[in-house]
Amino acid sequence: MKGVIFNIVEEVVVSKLGPIAWDEMLTVTGLPGVYTSLGSYPDAELFQLVAACADMTATEEPELLHMIGEESIPLLFERYSKFFHDAPNARAFILGLNTIIHPEVQKLYSGAACPHFNFVEAENTISMGYNSPRKLCHLAQGFILGLAKHYDEIIEVHQPTCMHDGAAMCHIKLVWK
Incomplete structure (x- = not known):
């Protein structure tokens, strides 16, 4: 890491x-x-x-990882503001993880092993598949909550399936209010 x-x-x-x-x-x-x-x-x-x-x-570790992820966003904004300025809202930022954010991270940090996300979009929801051998889905949820705060949005985050419970991948559902 x-x-x-x-x-x-x-x-x-x-x-x-x-x-x-x-x-x-x-x-x-x-x-x-x-x-x-x-x-x-x-x-x-x-x-x-x-x-x-x-x-x-x-x-509990999941709660702690949520907090770390959420509180990390202002720090990440200080370091990498371009990523945030290029995304007009949390939805655009999240949907750009695989194609914009993580490729740039890999340029900056050679050898970085970023997680991969699958997205299914609907009007006010995104269903995310999270797949990483690190199983840091709780940190990812915290990042999402931090992004919501950063962009002054309200996003409900639910995780119906989790690798920590034996699932092949985590399923994280985001609902914009």
Whole structure:
């Protein structure tokens, strides 16, 4: 996993829980915590950090990943505002993930392994298929909620099927209100 993800997680944790929380997470996991944005690190390190934070805060990991994803959007906007300016709304941003956003991410961060999404559109809904060996569908849901907030939209997010429950892929349904 690219270090930029670790950097974002650290920034969210520090902003929400304080720098001592991040240091405690590193102590509990035994991880060095030095992540450069262009570096690549084992996925397991992110999962260890999330588990440590969940234990520290008595929060379920899916809920914690939602929060991290949602709180990440302003940070991502600061770093990559062009992606946001090129999309007039959350729907356009989301539908551009496979064709615009992720190819640009792969140019910026060589070796980045981005998830793949399948989309089925209707008037006020998008049904997304999420497929990634990392199974970070809860983080993806948080990103969606953060995008809704960024674009001042209301999106209900439901996940009727999940890889964590044995499904071949996650199905995430987005409904614009």
